[in-house]
Each structure stands twice: as structure tokens, then as C-alpha cells.
Amino acid sequence: MKAVAHDTYGSAEVLELRDVPEPVAGDGEVLVRVRAAGVDAGVWHLMTGLPYLLRLMGYGLRAPKVPVRGREVAGRVEAVGAGVTRFRPGDEVFGFCEGAFAEYATAREDRFVTRPANLSAEQAAAVPLSAVTALQALRDRGRVRAGQRVLVIGAAGGVGTFAVQLGKAFGARVTGVCSTTKTDLVRALGADEVLDYTREDYADGSRAFDLVVDTAGNAPLARLRRALNPRGTLVLVGGEGGGRWLGGTDRVLRAMLLSPFVRQRLCGLFSAERVQDLASLRELIEAGSVTPVVDRTYRLGELPEAIRYLRESGACGKVVITM
Template sequence: MKAIVQERFGPPDILELVDTDRPEISADQVSVRVRAAALNPYDWHMLRGDPYVARLMGGVGLTRPKCRVAGIDVAGQVESVGADVRGLRPGDEVLGFCHGSFAEYARTTADLLVPKPAGLTFEQAAAVPMAAVTALRGIRTVGRVRAGQRVLVNGAAGGVGTFAVQIAVALDAEVTGVCSTANVDLVRSLGAAHIVDRTREDFTEGRERYDVILDNVGNHPLTRLRRALTPTGTLVANGGGSPGRAFGAVGSMLRVIAVNGFVGQQLRTILPSAPAGPTREDLLAVTALIEAGRLTPVIGRTYTLADTAEGVRHLERGHARGKAVITVP
């Protein structure tokens, strides 16, 4: 099969399209014929092996990549199932988490897959798992958004942001989206009641105060983010930092956790959305919103499997619109 592999840590140029063996499955695993896979910041962190502290945490690999084949988000068809798998059979169309999804075939466990909503293409379905689950956790689980609350999403036009705006709207919150001029119409179309054009104004310097802020960007100091919250408001920090830093987003999150115990506001973080975090219930919750017409994936760019490295470079440059998706014929 064709697959994108990385033999060492480094920039996108080290990614290679090669012929390799199909992954074998154990009794509790599922083989998926990949039709599309999505790109995430998670992928470039796995590619570069940063932040360096993440190597010590066990998920990346210490001196070389833990996973030779890249990719985590998947949409496709079940190819085969292990002897102990129930509820899935060959031919089922699914989406979910699958290590090694930048390939024609990948393997995972049944609990990390859910049925693909019939109204979605494979490309749209691949855009869902990590970004939509992260948005769900940030808005509903961690942020605990309720009807009538004022919610601000920083980075509203990105992969997580586009889902977060829609989820907050579905919860009947009054949503403000922060984005660039080029994305104002997109964010408004997702249901945001108010737009802050980040190229013209800084939401942390305004008079508005928000009950919940989901920060997907990390481009403001914690003190200024707190200034934009109500006295009892909740900040949900989702990342920040950049490739190549020793601590990256981990350092930003540790600062949030350290300050939380000394202030009246609630300062929270979202743990990295690798398969150890999200649950099948999370995936089912976002697909239920999709089937109800409350959630629609936004795809900014698509790439072929051979062009995966260019897709990662695009993501690393920042300010991506919606999701970038790899198509696998």
C-alpha cells in the first residue's frame, strides 16, 4: 500500500510517500480502507517531535517517531475486523481516530470509530474527529457553556474554531468570533452574532466581557485574556506556543493551571486530543449534531496523499481556514 512515512523527527520535507505493508490487526482491532484524512497541529508536533517535553511524556517517541506512518484523523470503509470486534463489519463507512491514517489502509480499535453521517462526503467526515471533539470539549465539557451566556472564540475560522462557534450557537449562547478580515463572512455564516476583526481591533482591549473564552491561538498574555472575562468567567486554553519550542503549548497550559488557584475566574485547559483523551461518546455527540443539521465541517484546502508535506507546511504557517484534508483514492 501507499503511505506517508517519517523515519526521524524534522520538517515536512522528511515525509516520504512509499510502498509498505498493510498493517496487521489483532483480535480487538479494525482495518480501515482510508478515503480521506485530516491534517491537525497534532501532526506537525508528531512530525517535529516538539515540544521537546512531549517526548518525555511518552506519546511522541524519545529519539525517533513512535509512529512511522503519520496521521490520526480518518474517514473510510471498514476493510476487516478482528475476532473480538462487535458492531462493525466490512463495508461500513466510518470516521474516527486511527494512527497511521496518511495511508491507503490503517488500523485502530472499534471504540475509536463511529458511523459516518450519510450526508457527509469522506473529505468532510475526515475533518471531524480531532477538531470537532476538541471544540465540543472546550465549549461543552470544560467551558460548560449555557444558554444566554456570552462566549468568545479566538481563532474562530480555524479547524477547531469553526466547530466551536457552531457548538456554542447550538447551545443557544451569544457567540463572538475573532478572525481576520478575509474570514468575517465565513464566521458570521456559522452563526456568530458578533465578529471581532483581529487585524483592526484587539478584543482584550475592548469594553466587552465574556462568560467563556475559548482561546485556540495563544496570542495574548494570560493577564489580558482574564481582563476580557467577567469576574467569574471561564477561560479555556487550547494550545498556544509553536513548533520548535522546548515546552510550547505545554508551558502555556502549565501557567494557566498555576494561576487558576489564586483567582476568582475559572482558568482551564484542554488536554491534547489524542486518542487517549476523546471517547466514543464524544464522537457520537458531534455526529449527532451533524445529523441534526447543527454542525457542518468547513474544509479550506484539500491535498493528495503525495502532497501531504505541502499540507503540513500550510498548517504550520498559521491562520488556516477551516480544515485541511488529504484525499486517498
């Protein structure tokens, strides 16, 4: 089968479209013919091996242990292994796997849920990592409640577009922060207020939020705290920038160390790939409360171009690979 793989860490040029053996569904596993695969920020980090902390976490010190990237997938079940009871060949599913940038991928059956009928495969592939991250940021770490004022920084991005919609679904008053060209999109997602960060400062003291969700990953903690009310909550979703060893995770660590000494709650989020959260999101999607935003689609062999676009241009919503 065709897959995009890499044997060394580096820029997008290390990725190659090549023939690799087709995987086989083992006991309790499902073989999926990939229809679409989401491209998230983690793809770039695992491709480059940066920050180095990732390598120490088991992804491979000198070279990637798993050559095929991609963890968000939507496709059709082709075969099932022994003991699988939830799916059968022909079912349309979406969820988490290892090696989604390929024609076929396998994972345990408990990593998938049935694709909502109101989503295309491309839309479904945009959901798993980004939407689950947004859900955990608001519901679990942010403890969002109806009537609260919520600020979403990076509201037009992969996680941000879901965070805006989920905030509204939970009954909050949502303010989105984005660049000039993306304000219409964020407003269309349901944001009560949209701030263009090139013209307005969300931390100028004129507003105080109960919850700030920072998906952009580079604002100083002191600035973010100025946007919070005295007992508000800050949730840092990942992080960008920083050094080659820790990247943006150092900001998360500093927030967690500071939190016990201030009245505000300062939290970091390292999201978990929980299929039960994906099932909850499916219900919201089927109800029309949440709709994935797909900026662009690329073919499998165009994955390097897709990663460069996501990294350099800042997508509106998600970038998706189609087969």
C-alpha cells in the first residue's frame, strides 16, 4: 500500500511517499481503509523530533520509532480481528490510530466510533484530536459553566474552532481572539464577541473572563492572567516556541508551579485520546451543536505541502489529507 513515511527527523523534506506492507488486523483490532486523515500541530513536532522532550517520551531518540505519522482517521472498516464485536466490514468509522497517512491503518476497536451521518469523511477526520482537546480543555480542566465569560485565544485554529462551539454548547458567553482575516469565521461559529488581536488587546483591563483557553501557545503568563477575573481559570493547550529541549511545555510547567500561590487556577492540558469523549462529541455533532471546519484538503502525496501550510500560514480550522 501507499504511505507517507520518514526514517529521520527533520523538515517536511524527510517525508516520502512509498510502498509499505499493508497492516493486518490482530485480535481485537480493526483494519480501516483510510478515506481521510487530519493534520494537527503534533504532526510537525513528531516529524522534526522537537522539542527533544518528545524523543525522551519514547518516540525515538535518534530516529522515529514509528515511520508513518498521523493519528486522526476516518474511513471504512475492511476487516476485523478475532474478538471484535462493535464493528463489521463496511462500517464507516472515525477515531484514533497510529499511521493514518496511509491507505490502510489498524487500531483496537475501542479507538473508533461510528461516523455521524451528517459528516463527510473529510469533516470527520478533522474531529478526533482537536475536538477532544477542546472538550477536555473546557469541560475537564476549565470546569466551564453556563453563563460564564470564556475567552478563546486562537479561536480560528484547529482546536479553537471547536472550543468556540463547545463553549456556546455549554451555555457560556464566548469571546474569540483571531487575526483580521478570520473574524468572520469565528463570528459564524457563534462567538458572542470577536477580537482582532492586531487591533485590540484582550488583556487591556477592560474585560475580565472566568475562563481563558489559550490554544495559540505563546502569550506570557502575566499577560494571560491580566485577562482573568481574580478567581478565574487559565487553561494552556500545548505550547509553541520556547527552546529545543522543552518547547512551549516550559510555560505549562511554570503555570502549574505558580498556581498554588495565587487565587487564579492556572492549568496545563496534555490531552488524552479518550474514545468516550469522541462519542460525546458525536452526539453534539449529530445535534448540530458542533460542526468541524476544514480549511484545505490535500492528497496523500502532498502531505509535506500540507504541513508547511499549517505551520507557516495558520489554517482556519483543520487541514485534512484525503485518499
